[in-house]
Amino acid sequence: VKIMTIFAHPADTITNCGGTLARHADRGDEIVALILTHGGRIHANKYVEEWRKDDPDQAVTAAGLDDIIANKKAELARAADIIGISKVITLDHDDTACTVDEDMVDQIAAHVADFAPDMVIMDYPKNPVVPDPHTTASVMALNGVNRAATFMRNLDGREEFWVKQIFFAGLPVTAVELLSLQGIRNDTYVDITPVVGRKVEAMDQFVSQAYHGLFARKLIESWNGECGRAAGVNYAEAFCRYYNETHAHLPVTEHALNVDPVTRHVEYSRINLRAEYPC
Ligand SMILES: [Zn+2]
Numbered sequence: 159v160k161i162m163t164i165f166a167h168p169a170d171t172i173t174n175c176g177g178t179l180a181r182h183a184d185r186g187d188e189i190v191a192l193i194l195t196h197g198g199r200i201h202a203n204k205y206v207e208e209w210r211k212d213d214p215d216q217a218v219t220a221a222g223l224d225d226i227i228a229n230k231k232a233e234l235a236r237a238a239d240i241i242g243i244s245k246v247i248t249l250d251h252d253d254t255a256c257t258v259d260e261d262m263v264d265q266i267a268a269h270v271a272d273f274a275p276d277m278v279i280m281d282y283p284k285n286p287v288v289p290d291p292h293t294t295a296s297v298m299a300l301n302g303v304n305r306a307a308t309f310m311r312n313l314d315g316r317e318e319f320w321v322k323q324i325f326f327a328g329l330p331v332t333a334v335e336l337l338s339l340q341g342i343r344n345d346t347y348v349d350i351t352p353v354v355g356r357k358v359e360a361m362d363q364f365v366s367q368a369y370h371g372l373f374a375r376k377l378i379e380s381w382n383g384e385c386g387r388a389a390g391v392n393y394a395e396a397f398c399r400y401y402n403e404t405h406a407h408l409p410v411t412e413h414a415l416n417v418d419p420v421t422r423h424v425e426y427s428r429i430n431l432r433a434e435y436p437c
Contacts, residue, residue, distance in 0.1 A: 159187045162275035164266060164302070166295035167253060168197040168234040169364050173377065174327035175279050176241050177350025177357045178395045183242025184353070190245045190273045191238060194262065194295050195253035196227040201367030204229075229366055237360040256289030258297055266302025271309050274319050278303055282326035282398060296326070300400075324400035330381075332388040332396065344396035347389035349413070350382060351429065354393045357382070358435045371437040379431050386426040390417050393429070 161182055163171045171179070171191045179189050205226065208218040221229075231248060238246050249265055270278070283296040303324065309316040325346065333339045350357060361374035369377075378393065385394040390413065403409075 159185075159277065160273060160275045161187055161189045161277045161279065162270065162273055163189070163191045163279045164194070164295065164299035165191070165281060166194050166255075166291045167200060168193055168230045168248070169201075169237075169361075169367065169369055170281065170292070171243070172234075172237050172241065172357070172360045172364075173369070174281065175325075175348075175395050175397075176237070176360050177353050177382065177393065178279075178348040178397075179243060180241045180353040180356045181348065181350065183244075189241075189243045190247065190269075190275065191243050192266065192269050193234070193246065193248045194251055194266075194298070195255055195291065196223075196248065196250045197230050197253045197367075198223050198227045200253050201369070202226070203368035204366040207368075226366075233363045233366060237363040240356055240360045240363070253291065255291055256294050258294060258301070263298050263301045263305060266299055267305035267309075270303055270306040270321070271316050271319060274317075276322045277325065278321050278323075279325045279327055279397070282329040284329060292328075300324070322401075323403075325397040326400060327395065327397050329396065329398055332384055334388050344385070344388070344398055346397040346399055347385060347391075347394040348397070349386075349389060349391040349393075350395055351386070351392040354378065354382070354429065354431070355435055357393075358431070362437070375432050375435065375437065383426060387423070389413075390422045390425060392426050 163175065165171050165174065183189060205218060205221060208214045234246060247269060249262065251262060280296045280299045281292040283293040285293050303321050307320040311317060329344050331339060331343045333343045357378060358374050362370040364370055382393040382395060385396045386392050
C-alpha cells in the first residue's frame, strides 16, 4: 500500500499521524510526506527564547530564514527516519499561506500523480472562515488530488490514476458513537500503542519549536490518550474518512470482536508514558 501525507508545516505529519505511519511502515507500506510550507516563522521558540536571554548566543540570534529552514528540515528528516517515512518532499512556500494558490495545487497534483498513493492523509479542514493555514493546505490538497485524477495520457503524458481513500486527521471530537454529535466525529481510529515510543522519539527531534521533552509526552498522553479512550486502547490516532466505504457485507472490526468491555477502560492507562520514556 502507498500512503501520501499532505500537511501545511514540518511537524504536522508527526503530530497528526506519526504513530499510524510507523505502523504502516512496519507492515512494509511506502510513505511519502509532502510538506507545503517551510515552517520558518511558526513556533520559533529556539530563536525567540534566545533573544530573551541576558547574554544570547550570537550563532542563534544571527540565524537567517535559510538557516532556520535548514534546521527545521534536519529535525523533520530525523523524525521521518524514526517513523519509517520513505521520502519527505518540502515545497517551501511561506508558512503563513492562507489563500488557495493555483500553482501550489498544480505542484500537489504533480506529486500525487508521481507517487500514485492509494491513500492520502491530511488535516481536517476545520475552519473555513479564519484563514487557518491547515485548512488552506487541506483545501489545496483535496484540489490537488482531484486535479491529479483528471490527468490523461493524451494531454499530460500521465497514466490515469485516482486516490482510493482520504483520511482527515486531527478533528478534536472523540465521541464514541454517532448520535451524540449529530454525526460529525472521528470515525476511524488506529491503535498506536505498540509504536508510541517512536512517536515520542520523533517529536523529541523538534527541539527548535519546543515540541520535544515534556510537550511531546503531554500531547501524546492527553490527545492520543483521549483518542485511545475513545478507541478502547492505550494510545490512538483519530481520523475521519472522506469517501464512503463499500463492503460486500456489513463490517465489524477485529478490535470490536475481541474487546473486553470490563477491561476496556483499564487498557488506556496501562503504559506510564513519562516513566517509560523519560526526558
Ligand atoms: Zn501546523
